[in-house]
Amino acid sequence: MSVNKTKVHLISGFLGTGKTTALKSLMEQKDPNEKWVIIVNEFGEIGIDGAVLSDNGIPVAEIAGGCLCCTAGAQLGTTVQKMLRDAQPARLMIEASGLAHAASVIDDLKVKPLQDQLEIATVFTVVDPRQFINPDYAQQALYKDQIGVCDVLVASKTDLCTPEELEQFRENAAKLFPPKAKVVEVENARMDIAWLDIPVIEKPRYRIKALPDNTMGFQSQGFTFPAGKDFDGERLTNFFNDLPKFTEGLVRAKGVFQVMGTWVWLNWVDGKWGASQVSWRRDSRFELIAKSFDADLIEKKLNEALE
Template identity: 75%
Template sequence: MSKLNPPKIRVHLITGFLGTGKTTALRSLMAQKDPAEQWLIVVNEFGEIGIDGAVLGDNGIPVAEISGGCLCCAAGAQMGQTLDTMLRQNRPDRIMIEASGLAHAAGVIDELKAPAFRDRLDIAAVFTVVDPRQFINPEFARNPLYQDQIGVCDVLLASKTDLCSPEELAQFRKRAATLFPPKALIAEVEQAQAQIAWLDTPVVEKPRYRIKALPDNTQGFQSQGYTFPAGQNFDGERLCRFFDELPSLAQGLVRAKGVFQVMDTWVWLNWTDGAWGANQVSWRRDSRFELIAKQFDSDEVYRRLQAALEA
């Protein structure tokens, strides 16, 4: 890579509700860091262990604190200014951002993809630290902020597993396995002790893939998934028309759902029981669509999806 086109800096967001162990997870990663790799750290809160704004522990890693509010809301401009200043003063290989437990994670990702950073930063694996007991609690599941943090991540890190009963862990595993889009990695740890190798978790899907879990697929159903890179916008009207036409494209359709970038926002479309609906979603990695049916032409479905992209 030439000096005119330096490699992008890998950025990892660590998010999660208050008290789940985000700071502990970050410290565990720092303890395993290759001494030859240069890091920067941005924190949006005083963690449960305490951060002094100059260094974290004895590692000598540059740290910046952004106080007050959420990284993507009141502190959004400050985050951009802080990152820009740190990048002028340092040449890191990796940036770690610990967001407040009250941060809207998708908004943080949008800030990192802003034009000022688009050519400098690469959004690598995003982590969300959860307490399995909260994860299986319907009150948490209905919380939009909690949904946002779960939806945006690539790596779902279940902490405090030593405080969970076997039944609670079983419920966590069952629900986590059905998340859409699926997570690149679901890990269970005690006391938020993350493994350094998880930073390099692959986050790029193939353009087409088979759905990994097809429950009770004994009646001749087939499945297919499709992905499109972030940055490719879908046309809202064409996408609606595609979902309206799904029953004629897929014989015996039983499930169809997807997340799509539409006019630079992200929406979740879900077809079930002969009808479909749409909601905003926090996923930012790619647009993707999955369906399960008795019979369909995979190439034709892909052609129709391509046709729904903006010209």
């Protein structure tokens, strides 16, 4: 096989948000000379989406039985291997079940030998803005995972939303961490094929786009580290404990870090910090807001916390 890796695009999202329609709209715009294969993961035993998608000559494989994580892990690897061997595609599109933990799918694709053959390209999550702004949904671990894992957040069913709901959606989406490469609003889950090539390359340092509503002399800075670099849990803990010493007037610090092969979210606010698991897989990243700090020193301390 050539050194050109097959690009993988994951399309995630809750039940009924329009994932299949989104994938169909991309297929309609596909360059006829570019080879695609599709994997559909159905929650039920009978695959409906696969039947809907398979009428245009693109090979479709189905993995039934639900969460494309726990039960389907081994089956996913085998299916992907077979499709890569048989079709040698330029792109592999995976439509995850509405009940799948999308991050687990990415983890399964990052093990050898698959990681040598695949490039995790733009990841999409399709949401209904009315659910997105509803705390009952927003607080669910599965829903948070699907939002957290994506590079591009696609708001579908916008024609069914009030202007107020859309405004609230935009406000909430702008505050997501890590920030999205793009947030788009569509009707009838109609996607633009150009979005498949949205660059998702990490920059070692970046400025946070929007600071909290103040101009009281606060500064912000972000730092990223490529996926695959593990942080040491104990050193990271020390870094967060010592952070007030490295900064003046620290008001906010948050980060997503790869620690011993798993991914954790660390959040410092009001003098205390907490940790939880997170579905983001693109890179480790850290952001802080304070009156003043030495960005070079912060970067040095973060590097010292690596394994």
